[in-house]
Amino acid sequence: MGKPENNAKGVKGFFTHLITLLWWHLPIKREGRKRIKDFVFTRFRPLFCHTKVYRNWKEADMLSGITYNENDVDYPAHWPSVGHGKIRQPSPVAVDTSPIDDLAIILHVYHVEIMHEILRYLVKPSNQKVKLFVTCPHEKAEEINGVLSNSHIYHELLAFENRGRDVLPFLKACAVAFEQGYGLILKLHTKKSDHRMAGSIWRKEIFNALLPAKARTDIIEIFNGNPSVGILGPTGHIVPMSLYYGANAKGIGYLCRRLGVDTRELHDMAFVAGSMFYARKEAILPLLELDMPDAVFEPEAGQLDGTMAHAYERGFAISSYAAGLWIVDNRFDPRNPQPAITTNHRFTW
Incomplete structure (x- = not known):
C-alpha cells in the first residue's frame, strides 16, 4: 500500500488534470476564458493566490500593463542576468536581397515514425535546391541515419543532448546552415502532442501548408x-501573443529584455503556434546572437508548458x-500584409 501522502498527491493530480480537461473543453472561446480568469482572480484573489494558474495569470498581466522590470521579477538562477552579456537594441536590419534559390530545412526528430511523413514530401521532384538538416538526441542518431541514408535526400545529421525540445537543436543547426550560406530556413519537427487528441490533425494541417513542392515554390x-x-507560418496557426502566454510570461519578458523590446509592444504581436515556419536568416539572428548557454533550457521531463523552449517559440x-x-501566413498578399490571426486556436491549450 502506498504512503498516505503519495496517495493524496495522486488524488490531487487526478483532480487537477480532470479540472484542466473540463476547462479546456468548455465551449468558451479564448477571449472569454481570459475575461473569466481576469474576473475570478481579481475578485477572489485570496482563494487562488497560491496556485500556479494564478501566478501564470499574474505574470501575463504584468506583461500586458507595464515594461517588464528585471528588478521586479524573480528570474531562475540559471538564466544569465539581463544586465550582463549581449543585449540587442531593436532596429530594422539590412536584408540580403539576393535571389533565394535554395532552402535549408531544419527538422528535429524525436518521433522517428513521423519523420517518414515528412520525407515523403521531400522525395518528390521539385525545382528547389534543398538541404535537410536533421537534429536529434544522441540515442536516436543511428536509427535516423539509417533512414536518411536510404532516402537519397541531401542531408546532414546533427546529434545533441535531449534538451530544449526542438528549439535548442534548431538554434544550433541554424548556426551551421547560416555558415554554409543558407538564407532561408524551414523549421519543422516531428510534432506528436500526445496531450492533445487532435495532435495528428494539427501536424498534417501544418505539413500540408508548408511542405508540398508547389507550396515551397510559392513561399x-x-x-x-x-x-x-x-x-x-501556416494560415490558421498564427495566434495573438497576448492570449497565448500560457505559463511562459516570465520567459517571454526575459527574452524581450535581452532583445531590447518593450513588453507593452507584445500586445500587437502574434506568433506561430506549433513552431513550424519559414524564416529569413535576418529574422532569427537577433535571437541567435544572444548566444544563450545550453543550461538556460531545462532538461527534458515531459513538460507541457512553461519551459524556456516554450518561451522561445514566442521568442522567434x-x-x-x-x-x-513582418510575420505573415502562406496566403500572404503584399497589398494587405497582415496575417490572418486566429484568436481561438483549436489545437492549443
Whole structure:
C-alpha cells in the first residue's frame, strides 16, 4: 500500500488534470476564458493566490500593463542576468536581397515514425535546391541515419543532448546552415502532442501548408518579392501573443529584455503556434546572437508548458519584430500584409 501522502498527491493530480480537461473543453472561446480568469482572480484573489494558474495569470498581466522590470521579477538562477552579456537594441536590419534559390530545412526528430511523413514530401521532384538538416538526441542518431541514408535526400545529421525540445537543436543547426550560406530556413519537427487528441490533425494541417513542392515554390517567391517578410507560418496557426502566454510570461519578458523590446509592444504581436515556419536568416539572428548557454533550457521531463523552449517559440516572433520584419501566413498578399490571426486556436491549450 502506498504512503498516505503519495496517495493524496495522486488524488490531487487526478483532480487537477480532470479540472484542466473540463476547462479546456468548455465551449468558451479564448477571449472569454481570459475575461473569466481576469474576473475570478481579481475578485477572489485570496482563494487562488497560491496556485500556479494564478501566478501564470499574474505574470501575463504584468506583461500586458507595464515594461517588464528585471528588478521586479524573480528570474531562475540559471538564466544569465539581463544586465550582463549581449543585449540587442531593436532596429530594422539590412536584408540580403539576393535571389533565394535554395532552402535549408531544419527538422528535429524525436518521433522517428513521423519523420517518414515528412520525407515523403521531400522525395518528390521539385525545382528547389534543398538541404535537410536533421537534429536529434544522441540515442536516436543511428536509427535516423539509417533512414536518411536510404532516402537519397541531401542531408546532414546533427546529434545533441535531449534538451530544449526542438528549439535548442534548431538554434544550433541554424548556426551551421547560416555558415554554409543558407538564407532561408524551414523549421519543422516531428510534432506528436500526445496531450492533445487532435495532435495528428494539427501536424498534417501544418505539413500540408508548408511542405508540398508547389507550396515551397510559392513561399520562396514571397520571400524573394518581399524583403520585409521575416517569418511565414501556416494560415490558421498564427495566434495573438497576448492570449497565448500560457505559463511562459516570465520567459517571454526575459527574452524581450535581452532583445531590447518593450513588453507593452507584445500586445500587437502574434506568433506561430506549433513552431513550424519559414524564416529569413535576418529574422532569427537577433535571437541567435544572444548566444544563450545550453543550461538556460531545462532538461527534458515531459513538460507541457512553461519551459524556456516554450518561451522561445514566442521568442522567434519577437526576434523578427526586433529586426523590423513582418510575420505573415502562406496566403500572404503584399497589398494587405497582415496575417490572418486566429484568436481561438483549436489545437492549443
